[in-house]
Amino acid sequence: MAVTDSLSRAATVLATVLLLSFGSVAASHIEDQAEQFFRSGHTNNWAVLVCTSRFWFNYRHVANTLSVYRSVKRLGIPDSHIVLMLADDMACNPRNPKPATVFSHKNMELNVYGDDVEVDYRSYEVTVENFLRVLTGRIPPSTPRSKRLLSDDRSNILIYMTGHGGNGFLKFQDSEEITNIELADAFEQMWQKRRYNELLFIIDTCQGASMYERFYSPNIMALASSQVGEDSLSHQPDPAIGVHLMDRYTFYVLEFLEEINPASQTNMNDLVCPKSLCVSTPGHRTDLFQRDPKNVLITDFFGSVRKVEITTETIKLQQDSEIMESSYKEDQMDEKLMEPLKYAEQLPVAQIIHQKPKLKDWHPPGGFILGLWALIIMVFFKTYGIKHMKFIF
Amino acid sequence: MAAAGAAATHLEVARGKRAALFFAAVAIVLGLPLWWKTTETYRASLPYSQISGLNALQLRLMVPVTVVFTRESVPLDDQEKLPFTVVHEREIPLKYKMKIKCRFQKAYRRALDHEEEALSSGSVQEAEAMLDEPQEQAEGSLTVYVISEHSSLLPQFCPPFGSMMESSPIPEEKQVQLSWEYRLPLFFDPQEPLTSLTPVSVGYEITFSLLNPDPKSHDVYWDIEGAVRRYVQPFLNALGAAGNFSVDSQILYYAMLGVNPRFDSASSSYYLDMHSLPHVINPVESRLGSSAASLYPVLNFLLYVPELAHSPLYIQDKDGAPVATNAFHSPRWGGIMVYNVDSKTYNASVLPVRVEVDMVRVMEVFLAQLRLLFGIAQPQLPPKCLLSGPTSEGLMTWELDRLLWARSVENLATATTTLTSLAQLLGKISNIVIKDDVASEVYKAVAAVQKSAEELASGHLASAFVASQEAVTSSELAFFDPSLLHLLYFPDDQKFAIYIPLFLPMAVPILLSLVKIFLETRKSWRKPEKTD
Numbered sequence: 001m002a003v004t005d006s007l008s009r010a011a012t013v014l015a016t017v018l019l020l021s022f023g024s025v026a027a028s029h030i031e032d033q034a035e036q037f038f039r040s041g042h043t044n045n046w047a048v049l050v051c052t053s054r055f056w057f058n059y060r061h062v063a064n065t066l067s068v069y070r071s072v073k074r075l076g077i078p079d080s081h082i083v084l085m086l087a088d089d090m091a092c093n094p095r096n097p098k099p100a101t102v103f104s105h106k107n108m109e110l111n112v113y114g115d116d117v118e119v120d121y122r123s124y125e126v127t128v129e130n131f132l133r134v135l136t137g138r139i140p141p142s143t144p145r146s147k148r149l150l151s152d153d154r155s156n157i158l159i160y161m162t163g164h165g166g167n168g169f170l171k172f173q174d175s176e177e178i179t180n181i182e183l184a185d186a187f188e189q190m191w192q193k194r195r196y197n198e199l200l201f202i203i204d205t206c207q208g209a210s211m212y213e214r215f216y217s218p219n220i221m222a223l224a225s226s227q228v229g230e231d232s233l234s235h236q237p238d239p240a241i242g243v244h245l246m247d248r249y250t251f252y253v254l255e256f257l258e259e260i261n262p263a264s265q266t267n268m269n270d271l272v273c274p275k276s277l278c279v280s281t282p283g284h285r286t287d288l289f290q291r292d293p294k295n296v297l298i299t300d301f302f303g304s305v306r307k308v309e310i311t312t313e314t315i316k317l318q319q320d321s322e323i324m325e326s327s328y329k330e331d332q333m334d335e336k337l338m339e340p341l342k343y344a345e346q347l348p349v350a351q352i353i354h355q356k357p358k359l360k361d362w363h364p365p366g367g368f369i370l371g372l373w374a375l376i377i378m379v380f381f382k383t384y385g386i387k388h389m390k391f392i393f
Numbered sequence: 394m395a396a397a398g399a400a401a402t403h404l405e406v407a408r409g410k411r412a413a414l415f416f417a418a419v420a421i422v423l424g425l426p427l428w429w430k431t432t433e434t435y436r437a438s439l440p441y442s443q444i445s446g447l448n449a450l451q452l453r454l455m456v457p458v459t460v461v462f463t464r465e466s467v468p469l470d471d472q473e474k475l476p477f478t479v480v481h482e483r484e485i486p487l488k489y490k491m492k493i494k495c496r497f498q499k500a501y502r503r504a505l506d507h508e509e510e511a512l513s514s515g516s517v518q519e520a521e522a523m524l525d526e527p528q529e530q531a532e533g534s535l536t537v538y539v540i541s542e543h544s545s546l547l548p549q550f551c552p553p554f555g556s557m558m559e560s561s562p563i564p565e566e567k568q569v570q571l572s573w574e575y576r577l578p579l580f581f582d583p584q585e586p587l588t589s590l591t592p593v594s595v596g597y598e599i600t601f602s603l604l605n606p607d608p609k610s611h612d613v614y615w616d617i618e619g620a621v622r623r624y625v626q627p628f629l630n631a632l633g634a635a636g637n638f639s640v641d642s643q644i645l646y647y648a649m650l651g652v653n654p655r656f657d658s659a660s661s662s663y664y665l666d667m668h669s670l671p672h673v674i675n676p677v678e679s680r681l682g683s684s685a686a687s688l689y690p691v692l693n694f695l696l697y698v699p700e701l702a703h704s705p706l707y708i709q710d711k712d713g714a715p716v717a718t719n720a721f722h723s724p725r726w727g728g729i730m731v732y733n734v735d736s737k738t739y740n741a742s743v744l745p746v747r748v749e750v751d752m753v754r755v756m757e758v759f760l761a762q763l764r765l766l767f768g769i770a771q772p773q774l775p776p777k778c779l780l781s782g783p784t785s786e787g788l789m790t791w792e793l794d795r796l797l798w799a800r801s802v803e804n805l806a807t808a809t810t811t812l813t814s815l816a817q818l819l820g821k822i823s824n825i826v827i828k829d830d831v832a833s834e835v836y837k838a839v840a841a842v843q844k845s846a847e848e849l850a851s852g853h854l855a856s857a858f859v860a861s862q863e864a865v866t867s868s869e870l871a872f873f874d875p876s877l878l879h880l881l882y883f884p885d886d887q888k889f890a891i892y893i894p895l896f897l898p899m900a901v902p903i904l905l906s907l908v909k910i911f912l913e914t915r916k917s918w919r920k921p922e923k924t925d
Contacts, residue, residue, distance in 0.1 A: 306675070
């Protein structure tokens with residue numbers, strides 16, 4: 001009896017130990033699965049940054065876009081994966097007192113133009129049609145690679161738009177507009193063709209929340225700087241440059257992103273602009289997004305972290321040692337035989353400097369000049385009469 | 394006089410009524426249909442029913458399998474049953490909710506004389522060599538050699554070409570069928586999700602780059618042309634069925650990795666741990682110039698010779714041990730290998746030191762990475778089966794078969810989803826124009842999908858793959874045609890704003906006169922009643 005008792009007890013202990021270990025294994029397995037579920041399944045990142053307004057007094061929209069461009073590049077998205085559309089050139093604008101710079105802070109603290117800005121669509125190329133073509137991929141075949149959005153079904157795309165907008169539309173170049181329905185249809189076409197894994201749409205315009213009202217495709221998260229009926233306000237003017245430098249919402253986003261590095265774990269719930277700073281009420285839309293925003297890292301959209309694997313296997317190749325040696329010798333000989341290269345004479349500089357100025361040939365006055373003088377003389381004589389002729393000739 | 398006047402006005406009124414009615418008739422009968430016809434979007438006819446039929450396409454792959462029995466392996470009474478054919482079907486689920494039915498058509502036969510000779514030789518390599526020559530196997534077919542358990546070729550090896558050697562005590566049908574269950578899936582189960590592999594494309598661009606961040610200390614020389622000619626080109630030729638490959642190479646000076654390596658005093662070397670590897674690629678990528686190369690997907694292979702201050706540099710895996718190959722790769726992008734300069738070359742030399750890169754070691758790693766990027770990995774072997782390594786080309790025919798099967802199926806799935814989504818889009822967004830050439834591409838794509846499915850079902854792998862590539866190309870051309878842009882969206886209030894100034898001034902008099910005519914005729918009908 002005692003033996004069976006102890007045996008049964010041992011059996012129960014063993015059973016519980018097994019159950020616990022199994023349970024922990026299962027729990028860790030579930031945790032792994034859960035972690036994978038919450039982590040985004042993307043392998044590359046793209047960004048489409050659009051500034052839609054032109055003219056010098058819309059300096060702040062260009063500064064907005066360039067500051068997002070700068071943050072996105074700093075956090076790791078390469079130029080080949082960024083489509084930057086600027087509707088006007090502020091850095092080289094004749095009215096810019098500090099040429100080749102675009103400042104985001106007054107007193108010229110931060111130049112967001114930098115050294116290596118790559119603008120893909122500039123000036124009048126920023127149209128609604130080109131923007132929709134970039135998004136949907138329906139681009140004429142002659143377009144260079146830097147102007148295409150070559151995303152696939154594992155790409156996370158950040159789309160940032162800024163400019164002047166209203167209830168349900170965004171103004172492009174002061175001459176046309178894009179409606180929220182067209183934008184929603186473009187995103188639906190992207191979804192149908194699996195051109196994105198997840199999409200973050202940020203818009204900084206007046207009544208920006210109206211632009212994301214009509215989205216109906218899955219995996220889209222949208223942020224806007226103001227609600228319908230509200231205006232987005234600009235941040236601060238600079239007396240030296242004479243215009244407002246940034247919009248409040250993007251100013252806050254820039255300050256937030258300056259503290260992020262590629263390895264940080266901050267999530268989207270932290271990106272909320274307080275009313276004291278933004279004055280307007282920022283809006284967001286997350287119902288189409290499958291993950292919880294608190295599990296979405298900022299670097300999921302703003303940065304670019306690749307999945308890497310260690311290479312553990314190699315294959316066996318046969319060495320062709322004889323061939324290697326002979327080719328090595330050949331190359332050595334080739335190097336010795338070659339003469340040093342020099343540039344060919346391209347410009348006969350000596351001739352140009354010492355040239356005498358050429359005498360210009362005389363040409364009779366052209367038809368326009370003749371006609372103009374004939375007209376003047378005719379009018380004179382008509383007005384004052386032919387009797388004045390004898391005083392002239 | 395008054396009567397004549399009254400008769401005249403009555404005539405005029407009648408004429409007026411007829412004129413009004415005529416106007417109204419022209420406006421409604423001619424005008425409305427004409428306006429409707431001229432404002433509708435042009436859509437060439439598309440085979441919608443066929444496209445929806447594609448969704449329900451049941452893919453069948455047929456694998457012709459030949460089982461060859463040697464003399465000693467089969468008892469006599471079983472031998473009399475040869476040759477015969479057995480068909481065995483199996484369903485394999487894949488992504489996109491598609492399932493594939495694999496049909497193994499097994500033809501059992503006796504071994505021919507030269508095969509007997511080959512299989513009775515002493516070692517597997519000799520047997521391989523002798524069996525290889527006379528047979529020409531079509532892509533996608535499989536040959537299994539069954540040898541007796543007393544044969545000298547045991548333990549079993551699975552040779553590189555599309556054949557297997559298997560020994561089982563008495564190969565009755567049941568036993569052979571059971572072993573089929575776990576052997577043949579070798580060829581179909583994808584190891585990784587297909588989406589993390591290199592995307593299917595008509596062509597690929599492979600770029601080899603040598604990164605030399607410290608030209609003052611290292612004068613690096615690599616014979617890339619020779620290496621490409623000797624090692625890479627044969628591999629790409631073997632993989633040629635999967636697409637057109639073009640290879641180029643470059644040398645970049647003063648290109649740093651974006652991450653600072655740490656110093657490990659225990660081994661007095663520098664290391665990069667696994668968590669910093671993802672940050673290495675991006676700063677370097679902008680300098681590679683891969684975006685200017687071509688429109689095809691680019692695979693970059695980088696060889697990094699670390700600078701003198703950071704030599705030697707090792708890559709550590711998650712356990713902290715240095716990786717043997719000193720290389721890592723990123724799906725859909727390429728691979729990076731760190732080549733440490735031998736410390737012996739620094740002795741008694743003046744900087745810069747001439748470094749000869751050992752291309753064999755480098756190419757072994759790069760070709761292995763290329764195989765992994767394409768999804769050609771070592772399969773999980775069932776027990777009692779050993780695989781011999783790849784041939785000198787680096788690719789075995791059954792690996793290529795497997796790649797082509799996987800790619801064909803993926804191509805068909807992609808083409809089907811593209812066509813279906815195009816049909817759905819046309820239903821949802823009513824303003825998209827379909828021109829005739831777009832419609833012809835759609836027809837071509839549908840025909841190619843059907844042809845590819847037929848070829849797969851009859852076991853012709855090469856033509857099925859070509860047809861599936863055609864299907865993908867045509868469907869993508871149709872979907873991404875620049876003319877499909879739906880810029881014709883107008884909100885309702887804008888439509889009213891356009892049409893009201895045009896139609897209202899015309900419609901109001903007509904409607905009012907019609908109403909007046911109708912009221913008068915009704916009055917004139919009622920009048921006779923009253924007087925009567």
